[in-house]
Amino acid sequence: MGIVNTTPDSFSDGGRHLALADALAHARRLIVEGADILDLGAESTRPGADPVPAEVEIARLAPLIEAIRAESDIPISVDTMKPQVARAAAAAGASMWNDVTALRHAPDSLTTAAELGCEVVLMHMLGEPRTMQAEPHYDDVVAEVAAFLAVRAEAAMAAGVARERIWLDPGIGFGKHMIRHNLPLLAGLDRITALGFPVLLGVSRKSFIGALDGGAKTDARLGGSIAGALAGAAAGVAAVRVHDVRDTAQALTVWSAIAQAR
Numbered sequence: 001m002g003i004v005n006t007t008p009d010s011f012s013d014g015g016r017h018l019a020l021a022d023a024l025a026h027a028r029r030l031i032v033e034g035a036d037i038l039d040l041g042a043e044s045t046r047p048g049a050d051p052v053p054a055e056v057e058i059a060r061l062a063p064l065i066e067a068i069r070a071e072s073d074i075p076i077s078v079d080t081m082k083p084q085v086a087r088a089a090a091a092a093g094a095s096m097w098n099d100v101t102a103l104r105h106a107p108d109s110l111t112t113a114a115e116l117g118c119e120v121v122l123m124h125m126l127g128e129p130r131t132m133q134a135e136p137h138y139d140d141v142v143a144e145v146a147a148f149l150a151v152r153a154e155a156a157m158a159a160g161v162a163r164e165r166i167w168l169d170p171g172i173g174f175g176k177h178m179i180r181h182n183l184p185l186l187a188g189l190d191r192i193t194a195l196g197f198p199v200l201l202g203v204s205r206k207s208f209i210g211a212l213d214g215g216a217k218t219d220a221r222l223g224g225s226i227a228g229a230l231a232g233a234a235a236g237v238a239a240v241r242v243h244d245v246r247d248t249a250q251a252l253t254v255w256s257a258i259a260q261a262r
Contacts, residue, residue, distance in 0.1 A: 004064070027064070030245045035245045039098055042058075054084045061080075075095050086116065103152065125174035125175050142184055142185055143191075169200045170185050172186065178207050182206075200239050
């Protein structure tokens with residue numbers, strides 16, 4: 001899953017693809033590099049990020065989705081917590097709703113997902129982006145994240161979302177301490193995949209990599225990002241959400257070939 005952020009303030013590439021032409025060019029580049037899915041976002045969910053009005057999200061996303069869809073049938077995911085944005089994105093041609101709140105943001109989130117009939121990604125996050133890194137606490141981070149995701153999957157199915165359309169995301173970096181929580185969660189990914197749903201893993205360029213590597217900046221975290229992707233693949237995740245599609249795809253190809261040879 002290749003990332004296209006049409007935002008001025010995303011943690012890694014904010015502002016680079018805010019203009020429609022720049023975002024479309026980036027999407028084309030990711031497709032050529034081997035992306036199987038594009039994940040489009042118009043509201044930053046980095047720690048401390050301020051919310052964006054739904055009208056602004058739609059204005060950033062809908063033209064881009066339509067432009068991509070006019071020249072490619074690649075599956076498009078929309079990274080939003082707002083049902084009205086998900087509706088507009090689906091009308092423009094998106095087929096997946098990637099929600100960092102696991103369909104908890106609005107009273108009609110669950111019913112909207114069921115009505116749209118799209119695939120949905122349910123992610124674990126403590127609090128909301130502005131507050132999620134304020135002293136997060138867990139007694140057993142893997143068990144608690146797995147339990148949360150199981151409950152949200154049940155809620156989605158009870159609302160009418162088909163089981164085969166549900167994905168789970170452990171939410172690396174969302175309401176987790178860089179080392180104390182993210183590393184055990186990555187080490188315990190098999191307990192998330194054991195829930196029986198496809199798992200989406202996002203570790204690309206995240207802060208825990210810098211914490212482990214002497215404060216490496218976001219554009220110097222490719223090696224750690226690939227290491228996280230390979231750890232996810234070994235645990236059975238279905239997809240990895242990444243900024244660096246070409247390098248990650250190559251790493252996964254080689255890793256898979258070695259695994260098959262074994």
